[in-house]
Amino acid sequence: MPFAEAARIALASLRANKLRSFLTVLGILIGVSSVIAVVAITEGLDRYIARQVLELGSNSFSVQKMPDIITSHEQWREMNKRKDITLDDLRAVRAGCDACSEVGAALFARRTVKYGRTKQESVQIMGVTENWSRLGSVRELTAGRHLIQDDEDRARPVAVIGADLVDAFFNTAEPLGKTVNVDGYEIRVVGVAVRKGKIFGESQDNFIWIPLDTFRKLVGGRRSITITAQAASMEQMEAAQDQARVIMRVRRHLGFGEADDFNIETGESVMEFWQSATRGIYVVTILVTAISLVIGGVVVMNIMLVSVTERIREIGVRKALGARRRDILRQFLVESVVLSLFGGALGVLGAAALAFLLALVLGGIMSTEFTAPVEPWAVALALIVSSLVGLVAGVYPARRAASLDPVEALRQE
Amino acid sequence: MLARRRSTLSAMWEAIGMGLAAIRAYKLRAGLTILGVVMGIMTVTGMSSIVAGLNQSMATQIQNLGSAVVFVRPWGPGENLTNEERRRRRGLSENEIKAILEHCPSVRELSPMEVLVYDTIKTGNARVQAASLLGTTEAFATVHDTYVEKGRFLTTMDVNRGTRVAVIGHDVAESLYGPRDPIDKEMMIDGLRFTVIGVLERRGKFLGMNRDNDILVPLGSTGKRNPFFNFMVADLKPVSPDRMDEAADEVRSVLRRQRKLKFLQPDNFMIFTQDTLTNLYNQITGGIYMVMIAISSIGLVVGGVGVMNIMLVSVTERTREIGVRKALGATRRDILAQFLTEAMTLTGVGGVLGIVIGGGVAMLVNAFSPFPAVMQPTWVAIAFLVAVFTGLTFGLWPAAKAARLDPIEALRYE
Numbered sequence: 001m002p003f004a005e006a007a008r009i010a011l012a013s014l015r016a017n018k019l020r021s022f023l024t025v026l027g028i029l030i031g032v033s034s035v036i037a038v039v040a041i042t043e044g045l046d047r048y049i050a051r052q053v054l055e056l057g058s059n060s061f062s063v064q065k066m067p068d069i070i071t072s073h074e075q076w077r078e079m080n081k082r083k084d085i086t087l088d089d090l091r092a093v094r095a096g097c098d099a100c101s102e103v104g105a106a107l108f109a110r111r112t113v114k115y116g117r118t119k120q121e122s123v124q125i126m127g128v129t130e131n132w133s134r135l136g137s138v139r140e141l142t143a144g145r146h147l148i149q150d151d152e153d154r155a156r157p158v159a160v161i162g163a164d165l166v167d168a169f170f171n172t173a174e175p176l177g178k179t180v181n182v183d184g185y186e187i188r189v190v191g192v193a194v195r196k197g198k199i200f201g202e203s204q205d206n207f208i209w210i211p212l213d214t215f216r217k218l219v220g221g222r223r224s225i226t227i228t229a230q231a232a233s234m235e236q237m238e239a240a241q242d243q244a245r246v247i248m249r250v251r252r253h254l255g256f257g258e259a260d261d262f263n264i265e266t267g268e269s270v271m272e273f274w275q276s277a278t279r280g281i282y283v284v285t286i287l288v289t290a291i292s293l294v295i296g297g298v299v300v301m302n303i304m305l306v307s308v309t310e311r312i313r314e315i316g317v318r319k320a321l322g323a324r325r326r327d328i329l330r331q332f333l334v335e336s337v338v339l340s341l342f343g344g345a346l347g348v349l350g351a352a353a354l355a356f357l358l359a360l361v362l363g364g365i366m367s368t369e370f371t372a373p374v375e376p377w378a379v380a381l382a383l384i385v386s387s388l389v390g391l392v393a394g395v396y397p398a399r400r401a402a403s404l405d406p407v408e409a410l411r412q413e
Numbered sequence: 414m415l416a417r418r419r420s421t422l423s424a425m426w427e428a429i430g431m432g433l434a435a436i437r438a439y440k441l442r443a444g445l446t447i448l449g450v451v452m453g454i455m456t457v458t459g460m461s462s463i464v465a466g467l468n469q470s471m472a473t474q475i476q477n478l479g480s481a482v483v484f485v486r487p488w489g490p491g492e493n494l495t496n497e498e499r500r501r502r503r504g505l506s507e508n509e510i511k512a513i514l515e516h517c518p519s520v521r522e523l524s525p526m527e528v529l530v531y532d533t534i535k536t537g538n539a540r541v542q543a544a545s546l547l548g549t550t551e552a553f554a555t556v557h558d559t560y561v562e563k564g565r566f567l568t569t570m571d572v573n574r575g576t577r578v579a580v581i582g583h584d585v586a587e588s589l590y591g592p593r594d595p596i597d598k599e600m601m602i603d604g605l606r607f608t609v610i611g612v613l614e615r616r617g618k619f620l621g622m623n624r625d626n627d628i629l630v631p632l633g634s635t636g637k638r639n640p641f642f643n644f645m646v647a648d649l650k651p652v653s654p655d656r657m658d659e660a661a662d663e664v665r666s667v668l669r670r671q672r673k674l675k676f677l678q679p680d681n682f683m684i685f686t687q688d689t690l691t692n693l694y695n696q697i698t699g700g701i702y703m704v705m706i707a708i709s710s711i712g713l714v715v716g717g718v719g720v721m722n723i724m725l726v727s728v729t730e731r732t733r734e735i736g737v738r739k740a741l742g743a744t745r746r747d748i749l750a751q752f753l754t755e756a757m758t759l760t761g762v763g764g765v766l767g768i769v770i771g772g773g774v775a776m777l778v779n780a781f782s783p784f785p786a787v788m789q790p791t792w793v794a795i796a797f798l799v800a801v802f803t804g805l806t807f808g809l810w811p812a813a814k815a816a817r818l819d820p821i822e823a824l825r826y827e
Contacts, residue, residue: 023722027715292712295449299719302445
């Protein structure tokens with residue numbers, strides 16, 4: 001019996017018992033779609049984090065006093081003992097790193113910013129070098145100009161502000177040329193940056209950029225700066241990091257065996273931390289949902305057994321007319337595989353819908369755009385796994401059918 | 414009435430008996446159907462016992478902080494410090510503590526604690542790294558229900574004189590003195606010589622923080638006055654546990670008056686109790702736990718679909734039987750009850766097996782993983798009820814289909 005014929009018979013028998021087939025398919029469908037949806041959601045979360053983290057730009061890195069991720073108070077205390085990174089370090093890296101295309105630096109603080117009587121609390125005040133907006137991913141302006149070298153050299157009291165400040169202070173009025181008040185200092189707004197939205201409920205537009213030296217005058221200079229550098233190209237990323245590391249080590253007089261007393265961070269270290277923290281949860285969740293797929297397989301097996309029992313006479317007739325064991329085996333295996341493959345295919349559709357809905361809900365909770373992509377490999381895997389489930393679940397019933405004695409089978413009432 | 418009830422009861426037993434007979438008649442089929450439910454219930458039971466275990470260990474940890482304690486802190490638990498007003502908050506001052514002791518009749522005892530920042534604590538070459546150094550008074554012991562295992566605790570005299578003595582936690586004793594008896598030994602705290610007078614009994618961990626790492630010294634004995642890093646907090650105990658709220662209110666009004674807060678100004682301190690911690694924990698983890706249990710119950714739904722499918726087959730196969738029953742006077746309700754009971758028997762058996770296996774899984778998890786898994790009777794009962802309920806929901810349609818059959822048609826069915 002050729003394969004096509006087996007498939008045709010299988011489809012016919014599935015059509016004959018529509019309700020039963022539907023319920024069996026439903027079991028597989030629920031299993032497959034929950035597995036794919038869970039995979040899609042975890043993938044979506046990973047991507048979301050990656051997008052936010054790699055904001056820094058894929059070929060930029062930063063040299064800082066403390067690592068991005070500190071896991072204990074003790075570690076913080078150790079790290080806090082390190083030397084501050086200074087403007088001299090910045091100059092040295094700038095001079096010595098020829099694999100870097102841009103080297104800049106920033107200082108951070110949080111203050112209340114006032115305009116007239118309106119206050120905006122917890123604004124991130126960033127003292128930056130003039131090239132800051134070009135480091136990593138470029139941040140465009142909606143109005144006005146960027147900070148320029150001259151602002152930096154003369155420590156002018158000028159600022160580029162984020163969209164939240166515009167909302168709070170100026171609404172629809174013209175922000176350019178107005179002066180806002182930071183810690184009692186008047187600062188003139190010269191530019192407005194493009195809106196970016198929120199990450200984990202934390203606004204990315206609640207900031208004000210001022211020239212580095214202006215910051216040092218206003219907030220104080222005894223702070224460790226963060227040097228951010230951009231490699232000239234993706235290939236030179238490693239080289240640029242090495243150069244920066246060597247320069248810093250030489251400046252700190254570190255011996256051969258000594259560890260760095262500063263940290264070089266790319267987005268990847270944060271990414272790795274995130275992944276190691278969540279991998280366990282992902283695996284458990286996926287395993288738990290996979291159990292439902294196994295249960296779906298059990299349902300398929302059960303129904304195939306019923307089907308074999310019901311069609312004993314049919315099998316007897318077939319055998320009497322010359323069907324071999326292999327033919328019967330193939331017939332029932334194909335039926336079971338078609339059944340679960342169908343469930344798998346519908347499951348992919350169900351998963352797409354489920355993932356879309358869950359992404360909407362999650363996006364609503366985190367108040368950001370969030371997509372849970374149903375990956376092609378997940379779809380392929382689902383189809384393969386569901387047909388495997390069908391195959392495994394079908395083996396026993398099919399063998400049972402195939403091993404029937406035709407005489408016995410025909411006599412069966 | 415009584416007779417009627419007996420008849421329903423006996424009918425139910427009869428139906429269960431018939432259900433079991435049906436299971437026996439189709440061993441393999443019933444076995445596979447039950448297997449689906451077993452796996453579903455197993456996952457749910459396993460997951461819920463892990464959740465219950467985590468909850469329980471958290472509850473005991475919160476309990477161990479001392480019974481009926483009111484915490485007075487600059488910030489509440491889980492408050493983030495992005496807000497500027499919150500970051501500017503200060504600890505309590507000595508005057509404020511005096512005022513609380515003076516003006517709050519419901520406060521029985523108050524233990525001020527000054528969190529001290531230090532560079533090194535050592536004796537000889539042995540150092541402690543992660544110890545938390547607290548300046549406190551003799552009330553610490555009674556407020557926190559923590560007592561010394563060896564030696565003595567701080568006394569009023571120690572606190573009044575600022576004596577350089579220290580009561581240390583178990584882990585500190587171990588890292589500084591090893592197996593030697595630490596009592597009357599000396600340790601250097603940032604260059605000041607302190608004498609160990611007592612070792613605290615073991616207190617375990619709280620939120621991953623080791624609480625056997627404390628070093629308690631009399632308030633003011635280190636002479637450190639750094640308002641940025643060292644701030645004072647207080648824990649207090651009400652006169653009786655049912656006057657907790659009163660005590661908290663009194664402290665609040667005293668502190669507001671001390672800090673000269675106006676009518677509409679919000680508190681610039683935080684007073685909370687263990688309930689606050691419990692609520693916060695539930696709030697954080699509740700959602701995650703719900704999701705985990707929801708995900709683990711997907712399998713049960715698939716199992717339920719399997720039950721429905723098999724019940725439908727079973728109804729079709731037994732059409733003649735149904736016809737005969739109806740012809741002999743069985744009402745619709747009888748047939749409905751029969752098939753519903755059969756489905757519920759199936760899932761009930763599956764539920765019991767699932768609970769047993771799930772319990773085994775929970776024990777394995779408990780033994781071989783860091784998660785504390787506990788089987789709670791309520792969860793076991795819920796799991797069993799859910800299993801039976803699954804049978805009810807997914808058996809309803811097949812049973813209704815059986816009950817609706819026309820006896821004449823059914824008898825004619827080949």
